[in-house]
Amino acid sequence: DVKVTQSSRYLVKRTGEKVFLECVQDMDHENMFWYRQDPGLGLRLIYFSYDVKMKEKGDIPEGYSVSREKKERFSLILESASTNQTSMYLCASTPSGRPLTGELFFGEGSRLTVL
Amino acid sequence: GNSVTQMEGPVTLSEEAFLTINCTYTATGYPSLFWYVQYPGEGLQLLLKATKADDKGSNKGFEATYRKETTSFHLEKGSVQVSDSAVYFCALGMGGGTSYGKLTFGQGTILTVHP
Numbered sequence: 001d002v003k004v005t006q007s008s009r010y011l012v013k014r015t016g017e018k019v020f021l022e023c024v025q026d027m028d029h030e031n032m033f034w035y036r037q038d039p040g041l042g043l044r045l046i047y048f049s050y051d052v053k054m055k056e057k058g059d060i061p062e063g064y065s066v067s068r069e070k071k072e073r074f075s076l077i078l079e080s081a082s083t084n085q086t087s088m089y090l091c092a093s094t095p096s097g098r099p100l101t102g103e104l105f106f107g108e109g110s111r112l113t114v115l
Numbered sequence: 116g117n118s119v120t121q122m123e124g125p126v127t128l129s130e131e132a133f134l135t136i137n138c139t140y141t142a143t144g145y146p147s148l149f150w151y152v153q154y155p156g157e158g159l160q161l162l163l164k165a166t167k168a169d170d171k172g173s174n175k176g177f178e179a180t181y182r183k184e185t186t187s188f189h190l191e192k193g194s195v196q197v198s199d200s201a202v203y204f205c206a207l208g209m210g211g212g213t214s215y216g217k218l219t220f221g222q223g224t225i226l227t228v229h230p
Binding site: 033035037039040044090092095102104 | 219
């Protein structure tokens with residue numbers, strides 16, 4: 001069964017702390033994504049990666065960075081957490097086959113609260 | 116840029132009622148269209164999709180038809196069940212090679228079905 005695993009379901013951090021959100025997929029997918037989910041705003045793309053060590057900004061990259069050192073792992077980093085980064089963070093992956101299927105495989109999400 | 120607009124929620128229905136969740140989109144080119152569902156405490160999963168105009172996607176009793184002339188992809192189900200209670204997201208994706216499978220999502224519609 002396909003699996004995208006996010007390391008933490010719930011986190012509480014303080015303003016200014018550095019935060020790491022980890023995501024691992026076991027499907028050998030090339031493409032991985034980080035979205036944040038907020039009520040009334042849906043899902044917004046923060047960053048994505050289409051290969052190891054490759055990354056591209058999404059629609060709302062400010063305040064975030066990412067790391068992809070291995071194909072199966074994609075990390076989201078908040079260098080200095082702020083209260084407006086309190087949100088649900090969703091990791092997803094998809095293979096690169098042509099045509100693109102459009103099926104993203106999602107993890108269960110990491111709910112981050114910044115105090 | 117591309118965008119997706121869903122009807123405002125939440126939607127509350129009685130079991131066996133008819134469901135419609137409206138979705139319209141704006142895109143340059145010819146997108147593929149998707150409905151994703153998020154059950155309580157879970158990540159998103161693909162419900163159905165359509166890749167070209169007039170295609171109908173269907174799954175679990177849900178249907179949606181890709182209408183290019185009205186740029187719409189409304190989700191329908193003839194008789195909802197309590198187990199359909201979830202958040203529903205409409206999304207679009209461009210199939211070109213540089214898209215890497217990333218999707219643009221609507222705001223999400225919360226559906227609650229009462230017995």
